Amino acid sequence: MRIRPIMLIAATVTAAAIATAGGMATAATGTSTPTPTAQGKPAGTPTATASDAGSAGASVVPGSGSAVTGATAAPAAFTVTSTTTAPIEAGAVAGILASCLGSDASQYHAVIAVRAPVASPDTDGVVVAVNSADQYVQCESKGHQGTSMSVPPTFINDRLWGTGHLIEYFDSFSTPTGAGQFLSLGAGHYTPDVAKVTISYGDDPTQYPAVMAGGAFAYTAAVSTGNNENSFPPAPYVHAYNADGQEIYNQKTQPNVKGTRP
Numbered sequence: 615m616r617i618r619p620i621m622l623i624a625a626t627v628t629a630a631a632i633a634t635a636g637g638m639a640t641a642a643t644g645t646s647t648p649t650p651t652a653q654g655k656p657a658g659t660p661t662a663t664a665s666d667a668g669s670a671g672a673s674v675v676p677g678s679g680s681a682v683t684g685a686t687a688a689p690a691a692f693t694v695t696s697t698t699t700a701p702i703e704a705g706a707v708a709g710i711l712a713s714c715l716g717s718d719a720s721q722y723h724a725v726i727a728v729r730a731p732v733a734s735p736d737t738d739g740v741v742v743a744v745n746s747a748d749q750y751v752q753c754e755s756k757g758h759q760g761t762s763m764s765v766p767p768t769f770i771n772d773r774l775w776g777t778g779h780l781i782e783y784f785d786s787f788s789t790p791t792g793a794g795q796f797l798s799l800g801a802g803h804y805t806p807d808v809a810k811v812t813i814s815y816g817d818d819p820t821q822y823p824a825v826m827a828g829g830a831f832a833y834t835a836a837v838s839t840g841n842n843e844n845s846f847p848p849a850p851y852v853h854a855y856n857a858d859g860q861e862i863y864n865q866k867t868q869p870n871v872k873g874t875r876p
Contacts, residue, residue: 692818692838692847693837694815694818696731696732697822697835697836699729699825702741711741714753714767715743721745722745723744723745724741725742725744725828725830726828727742728740730836731835732791733797734789734791734797736789737755737797738755739755740753740832744828750829751769752768752769753767753768770802775863776865778862778863780807780808781802781803781805781854782802782803782804783800785800786850787800788847793842793843795837797834797835797837798835798836798837798847798850799832801830801831802831803829804829808854808855808862808863809856809857810854811852811854812855813835813853814866815835815851816848821853822835851866852865
């Protein structure tokens with residue numbers, strides 16, 4: 615079962631949070647950035663979807679978040695156990711794009727390629743790539759053989775979210791990795807007005823850095839809701855900041871208005 619929020623999601627990233635190799639962002643540490651944010655109501659109603667990733671690690675942030683399903687779910691306590699990513703090897707990246715895009719793979723180059731902190735039966739990471747026309751694509755990955763379950767792939771078509779039309783969501787989902795354990799994964803792209811993107815979860819104001827490179831962002835997290843098989847993961851929320859550190863988009867308080875890129 616996958617849990618797909620309809621709303622946007624983002625995470626704050628500083629240059630130190632992104633490791634690059636040959637112009638491609640390949641990993642980001644999972645250190646959280648506790649940035650206070652407005653506790654507004656979500657601008658939309660998330661729906662559900664799921665997927666997995668590798669082994670958990672690092673920072674633990676207690677919180678309480680809303681359960682998200684196609685129906686109604688009660689709030690559940692949760693802990694973000696890790697947001698640490700690892701780079702996907704160049705050879706596997708090429709295989710993932712070939713698996714995802716077929717004969718069109720040669721037209722795209724990867725800007726982000728990361729393994730998640732936990733893995734599900736069909737997902738353990740994501741590759742975001744772009745072509746010469748600034749068309750972005752998100753290809754989920756599984757295993758070191760360089761295969762992707764994203765067929766057909768998820769494309770972005772310059773439909774930007776928020777009143778300032780700053781960010782677009784590619785695809786976002788949560789998927790079980792065990793009883794009360796989930797992988798949260800998503801990606802998107804942003805305009806030059808955005809200097810950093812962060813993600814918060816549920817009602818917890820703590821924000822975690824997203825990997826950013828080449829006009830794209832991606833985030834992954836291992837989330838625990840305890841050993842309750844009927845629990846659901848918290849909804850992720852995107853935050854965007856300009857170069858002066860001012861928050862210019864908050865998914866919790868701004869409507870998810872879409873418009874075309876100017």
